Amino acid sequence: MENAIDAHASQVDVVIENSGLDLIKVIDNGDGIANEDVPLAFVRHATSKIQNRHDLFKIMTLGFRGEALPSIASVANVTLQTRAADSETGLTYQIQGGQVVSEAPAAGRFGTAVSVRSLFYNTPARLKYLKKPQTEMSLIVETLNHLALAYPQIALSLTHNGKSLLKTAGNGDLKQVLAVVYDRKTAEKLVDFKGASEHFKINGYLSLPEQTRSSRSYFAVIVNHRFVKNFSVSNAITSGYGSKLMVGRFPIGAINIELDPLLVDVNVHPQKAEIRLSEEGELTSLIAAVIRDRLSQENL
Numbered sequence: 213m214e215n216a217i218d219a220h221a222s223q224v225d226v227v228i229e230n231s232g233l234d235l236i237k238v239i240d241n242g243d244g245i246a247n248e249d250v251p252l253a254f255v256r257h258a259t260s261k262i263q264n265r266h267d268l269f270k271i272m273t274l275g276f277r278g279e280a281l282p283s284i285a286s287v288a289n290v291t292l293q294t295r296a297a298d299s300e301t302g303l304t305y306q307i308q309g310g311q312v313v314s315e316a317p318a319a320g321r322f323g324t325a326v327s328v329r330s331l332f333y334n335t336p337a338r339l340k341y342l343k344k345p346q347t348e349m350s351l352i353v354e355t356l357n358h359l360a361l362a363y364p365q366i367a368l369s370l371t372h373n374g375k376s377l378l379k380t381a382g383n384g385d386l387k388q389v390l391a392v393v394y395d396r397k398t399a400e401k402l403v404d405f406k407g408a409s410e411h412f413k414i415n416g417y418l419s420l421p422e423q424t425r426s427s428r429s430y431f432a433v434i435v436n437h438r439f440v441k442n443f444s445v446s447n448a449i450t451s452g453y454g455s456k457l458m459v460g461r462f463p464i465g466a467i468n469i470e471l472d473p474l475l476v477d478v479n480v481h482p483q484k485a486e487i488r489l490s491e492e493g494e495l496t497s498l499i500a501a502v503i504r505d506r507l508s509q510e511n512l
């Protein structure tokens with residue numbers, strides 16, 4: 213999915229069968245891959261989205277080191293269908309256990325579809341290590357929810373065993389995505405906020421103090437379009453509510469934080485889910501102040 217987003221897709225559809233054990237398919241309408249580049253995409257570390265050494269410090273693409281496709285193709289049966297925007301014919305490329313099984317020209321739509329079947333067929337230990345199917349499926353749903361919140365301008369869908377689990381409009385409206393990810397009633401009551409300081413711009417939606425949950429995880433933190441976990445930011449959000457929150461209760465919502473990518477280090481965590489921020493104190497004061505002001509505007 214991250215590859216689809218990096219390839220500028222405006223629509224990404226995910227089709228899962230049997231919690232991913234039978235099929236994981238990601239279909240996008242992005243740039244596609246030039247036919248002659250397809251084999252390279254499956255060679256470990258042969259591709260890179262980093263153009264020069266400066267890019268390392270301001271990573272904007274979600275992937276960058278050419279690991280996902282080679283890794284999955286070494287432990288599954290992977291079919292990639294792609295057609296680049298300027299290409300008359302596309303390519304269907306099948307690779308299993310790292311070996312090319314077939315390769316054929318294909319017409320088909322612009323963009324890329326990657327199908328993964330027989331996951332971990334050649335690594336029984338890893339297959340055994342998978343969690344229960346429901347647990348794996350809920351992790352897939354969580355991943356889709358996070359991407360939907362970070363990319364309201366991309367139409368995302370998730371289908372499991374033929375049943376639709378998530379569908380966003382892709383019109384850029386974060387509140388509509390919150391309605392899909394949580395529920396319409398919860399989302400309707402959220403209020404918008406925004407603010408800025410020297411290094412940061414923030415905006416998003418927050419719940420009123422009476423609308424809370426018992427976990428912090430209902431307030432999405434998105435930094436430069438990346439869904440992240442950051443304890444200081446989560447703390448700043450709750451401190452903005454101050455004594456209006458009951459003990460053990462946490463608000464609902466989403467915050468977008470925009471900053472110069474040079475001020476973010478995404479390389480502290482292998483999945484890039486945790487990040488380190490420069491000028492963190494400036495950010496946490498901004499968040500707490502903006503939330504406090506917004507709540508007092510609502511006469512709270």
Ligand code: ADP
Binds near residue numbers: 215219
């Ligand atoms: P990276 O970590 O650099 O994203 P991947 O292994 O995920 O590496 O992908 C390898 C390369 O294949 C990418 O750099 C990109 O050029 C190409 N690629 C993979 N998936 C897609 C896609 N859905 N659309 C366009 N190009 C893709």
Ligand code: MG
Binds near residue numbers: 215
């Ligand atoms: Mg990638």
